[in-house]
Amino acid sequence: MITTQEQAQSLADKDFIRYSRQIFLPEVGEAGQLQLKQAHVLIVGLGGLGQLAAQYLACAGVGRLTLVDGDRVELSNLPRQLLFSDDDIGHHKTHIAKQKLAVLAQGCEIDAFAEHLTIESANAVFSNLLAHGKEARLVLDCTDNLMARHCINRLSVEHALPLVSASIAAFNGQLFAVDQQRFPLGGCYHCIFPSDTRAPQNCTSQGVLGPSVGVMASMQALLAMQLLLLATPPTSATEQTVNQSFEETCQPIASTRSLLGRFWRFNAKSLQWHSAALTRDPDCEVCGLKPSALMQSTTAVSFKSVPNRGLL
Amino acid sequence: MILIHLNNVPQTLQQPLSLQALLEAQNICQHSVALVLNEAVVPKHRWSSILCHHEDRIDVFAVVAGG
Numbered sequence: 001m002i003t004t005q006e007q008a009q010s011l012a013d014k015d016f017i018r019y020s021r022q023i024f025l026p027e028v029g030e031a032g033q034l035q036l037k038q039a040h041v042l043i044v045g046l047g048g049l050g051q052l053a054a055q056y057l058a059c060a061g062v063g064r065l066t067l068v069d070g071d072r073v074e075l076s077n078l079p080r081q082l083l084f085s086d087d088d089i090g091h092h093k094t095h096i097a098k099q100k101l102a103v104l105a106q107g108c109e110i111d112a113f114a115e116h117l118t119i120e121s122a123n124a125v126f127s128n129l130l131a132h133g134k135e136a137r138l139v140l141d142c143t144d145n146l147m148a149r150h151c152i153n154r155l156s157v158e159h160a161l162p163l164v165s166a167s168i169a170a171f172n173g174q175l176f177a178v179d180q181q182r183f184p185l186g187g188c189y190h191c192i193f194p195s196d197t198r199a200p201q202n203c204t205s206q207g208v209l210g211p212s213v214g215v216m217a218s219m220q221a222l223l224a225m226q227l228l229l230l231a232t233p234p235t236s237a238t239e240q241t242v243n244q245s246f247e248e249t250c251q252p253i254a255s256t257r258s259l260l261g262r263f264w265r266f267n268a269k270s271l272q273w274h275s276a277a278l279t280r281d282p283d284c285e286v287c288g289l290k291p292s293a294l295m296q297s298t299t300a301v302s303f304k305s306v307p308n309r310g311l312l
Numbered sequence: 313m314i315l316i317h318l319n320n321v322p323q324t325l326q327q328p329l330s331l332q333a334l335l336e337a338q339n340i341c342q343h344s345v346a347l348v349l350n351e352a353v354v355p356k357h358r359w360s361s362i363l364c365h366h367e368d369r370i371d372v373f374a375v376v377a378g379g
Binding site: 045047048049050141142143144145146149166167168169172173174187191192193194196197198199200206208213263265274275276277278279280281283284 | 341343344346348351352353354355356357358371373374375376377378379
């Protein structure tokens with residue numbers, strides 16, 4: 001079905017050819033490709049996960065990426081972080097990624113923050129994410145430590161943004177997607193891993209094989225693309241009706257219900273996946289509190305706006 | 313007697329244990345693991361109030377934070 005919005009916009013001929021293998025999928029089509037073009041994805045962490053997810057999303061036609069990482073390229077990154085090469089060693093990952101992605105995906109606008117996500121820097125990063133009108137927004141957590149993961153989760157909950165989180169260490173990968181607006185029953189990162197959780201593994205101390213990182217990053221990017229394609233414009237009832245009938249007609253690959261609120265584990269030795277349903281913890285101090293209480297909480301980071309979370 | 317499957321290994325319990333008591337009995341540190349009971353994640357707050365049932369499938373795994 002063609003919406004008013006889609007009638008007003010169509011892809012340039014060259015873009016139609018570039019993205020033809022995606023557009024040929026009835027689940028994507030020209031309308032889906034335009035949805036990707038109007039999307040804005042925040043990628044925090046440009047290690048093995050983030051550098052690959054960024055390439056997939058930029059080259060798939062996502063319109064805008066915000067990249068956040070304070071690290072510089074190191075020699076030991078190169079076996080698995082294939083966007084970078086020897087000449088890049090010592091340079092900020094975000095700067096190199098922005099340069100290379102500008103060549104790979106000219107249609108993608110890229111904002112780069114060459115700093116680690118901290119409570120201080122997060123305001124600027126999330127303001128940037130929220131600054132560009134009516135885009136479909138999504139956050140990818142590609143970081144390598146629990147503190148950053150909790151910070152990103154809290155911000156995603158406060159700003160009612162869907163979060164797709166992947167991680168890998170040694171031969172163990174984990175992946176999940178949560179969205180407080182579309183599926184609040186799935187809870188958040190804090191519901192499964194509360195603040196007192198200790199991580200026994202990371203790539204630095206445990207080691208990792210490049211392709212296993214690539215598997216997790218690919219799944220993360222695939223999950224993100226599907227959620228963007230299934231995104232309902234957050235506006236009028238008319239548009240939502242149109243979107244519903246689009247889903248019914250084209251039978252999307254998966255419903256948001258089967259993608260949101262699920263937790264996948266990958267065993268990179270046996271190549272086996274296990275999935276489980278995520279469960280919201282009613283006592284969760286991050287997604288279980290009302291926004292007003294969240295703002296007053298001593299453990300909460302301070303942020304100005306809490307959009308309607310459709311949750312409480 | 314109750315039969316459960318803990319990380320795919322059959323175990324027999326003489327009496328019903330809570331999930332928390334089960335982890336304690338197995339010497340599993342609760343601060344570094346998540347728990348899936350019959351394909352649904354159980355938030356840590358509820359581990360002490362849920363009892364193991366016959367044929368429960370319980371997966372316990374460490375948080376992975378690397379990337």
